[in-house]
Amino acid sequence: MRITGARVIVTSPGRNFVTLKIETDQGVYGIGDATLNGREKSVVAYLEDHVIPVLIGRDARRIEDIWQFLYRGAYWRRGPVTMRAIAAVDVALWDIKAKALGAPLYDLLGGRSRDGVLVYGHANGSDLEDTVEAVGRYIDAGYKAVRAQSGVPGLDLAYGVGRGDMYYEPADATLPTETTWDTRKYLRYLPTLFEALRKEHGFDVALLHDGHHRMTPREAAQLGKSLEPYDLFWLEDSTPAENQEAFRLIRQHTTTPLAVGEVFNTIWDAKDLIQEQLIDYIRTTIVGAGGLTHLRRIADFASLWSVRTGCHGATDLSPVTMGAALHFDTWVPNFGIQEYMRHSEETDAVFPHDYRFDKGMLYVGDTPGHGVDIDEALAAKYPYEPRQLPVARLEDGTMWNW
Numbered sequence: 001m002r003i004t005g006a007r008v009i010v011t012s013p014g015r016n017f018v019t020l021k022i023e024t025d026q027g028v029y030g031i032g033d034a035t036l037n038g039r040e041k042s043v044v045a046y047l048e049d050h051v052i053p054v055l056i057g058r059d060a061r062r063i064e065d066i067w068q069f070l071y072r073g074a075y076w077r078r079g080p081v082t083m084r085a086i087a088a089v090d091v092a093l094w095d096i097k098a099k100a101l102g103a104p105l106y107d108l109l110g111g112r113s114r115d116g117v118l119v120y121g122h123a124n125g126s127d128l129e130d131t132v133e134a135v136g137r138y139i140d141a142g143y144k145a146v147r148a149q150s151g152v153p154g155l156d157l158a159y160g161v162g163r164g165d166m167y168y169e170p171a172d173a174t175l176p177t178e179t180t181w182d183t184r185k186y187l188r189y190l191p192t193l194f195e196a197l198r199k200e201h202g203f204d205v206a207l208l209h210d211g212h213h214r215m216t217p218r219e220a221a222q223l224g225k226s227l228e229p230y231d232l233f234w235l236e237d238s239t240p241a242e243n244q245e246a247f248r249l250i251r252q253h254t255t256t257p258l259a260v261g262e263v264f265n266t267i268w269d270a271k272d273l274i275q276e277q278l279i280d281y282i283r284t285t286i287v288g289a290g291g292l293t294h295l296r297r298i299a300d301f302a303s304l305w306s307v308r309t310g311c312h313g314a315t316d317l318s319p320v321t322m323g324a325a326l327h328f329d330t331w332v333p334n335f336g337i338q339e340y341m342r343h344s345e346e347t348d349a350v351f352p353h354d355y356r357f358d359k360g361m362l363y364v365g366d367t368p369g370h371g372v373d374i375d376e377a378l379a380a381k382y383p384y385e386p387r388q389l390p391v392a393r394l395e396d397g398t399m400w401n402w
């Protein structure tokens with residue numbers, strides 16, 4: 001089965017998505033997501049100039065060999081651009097293989113380990129009362145797990161606080177929105193928020209929180225410790241993890257479960273974190289880390305050390321990544337949870353899919369492949385719109401981590 005063509009489709013049904021479509025001489029095609037939020041065009045160029053020319057004529061069934069060719073063959077390994085381009089090819093090829101065999105993708109990975117996939121929603125509010133209400137709306141909608149993000153008293157804008165009710169989109173402007181940050185204000189406020197959440201909603205619902213890389217390791221340790229009475233499912237990205245050793249310090253001071261990895265690109269970013277059992281959940285997902293071929297290696301390695309998966313699932317991960325991730329989640333033995341930020345109706349229309357939400361779980365369908373398609377005619381109606389992620393500064397103007 002030869003690859004006869006490959007095309008990049010850029011569309012912006014409310015936000016930008018980069019999609020790769022690979023066609024074969026047997027009429028079967030596959031699609032993969034290559035979206036890199038705020039830096040979309042860099043992956044378009046990588047695919048069009050450097051990847052597509054070497055794909056044409058190859059045997060589409062040789063997924064592993066093509067993965068190795070693109071990874072080793074680039075010489076310049078790893079990084080978000082390279083690994084997203086590889087992910088798009090990889091997922092499109094898995095889609096093709098599964099369609100050619102007439103099987104849902106999870107069957108090729110080893111079959112079902114579970115019926116449905118536990119997901120968490122992203123609730124956000126401008127202040128404490130607002131956030132308590134927002135979490136309540138998710139619980140009313142059937143969610144069993146909710147990540148609570150809140151504005152911080154005294155700070156104008158904070159990560160995770162959007163304008164929508166059940167929808168959050170950070171890449172909101174052509175040039176980066178500037179936000180301010182003060183970790184001491186945040187550290188004082190957050191335990192009061194989780195105390196109120198537990199008081200109002202009880203302890204049955206799983207609660208999560210994303211620190212979005214803003215604390216130092218010592219501050220993260222302090223936060224983890226102060227949240228222990230509220231039994232979090234996880235504390236995410238409490239500190240940047242370029243230096244994996246940072247998590248040793250956090251781990252020594254708190255039993256709050258730790259999750260990290262949405263910005264990781266390969267197993268090498270997580271190796272020490274996993275084998276030293278410094279984290280509980282690995283957040284890396286398909287589009288970020290070279291596709292299913294590499295993500296399942298990370299998951300298998302993590303399983304040796306009791307680390308479970310918790311795939312990133314923000315709106316910038318297209319329905320194609322969501323569909324592929326759900327097939328992965330349906331199979332992976334050491335599954336933990338899946339993030340699920342809903343896409344807009346426009347996005348769902350451009351990417352018809354067979355996964356569905358019911359009572360806090362997502363279910364994959366049995367359509368051959370990963371179950372997500374692209375309506376190219378509709379996609380063409382939404383041209384690319386330049387959008388960047390926000391940045392953060394401390395109150396004295398110093399650049400910080402957003």
Ligand SMILES: O=C(O)C(=O)C[C@H](O)[C@H](O)CO
Nearest residue numbers: 037170210212262313314316
């Ligand atoms: O969903 C999350 O956990 C995030 O942290 C969302 C990120 O800010 C988003 O994916 C950046 O593009």
Ligand SMILES: [Mg+2]
Nearest residue numbers: 210236237262
């Ligand atoms: Mg996050």
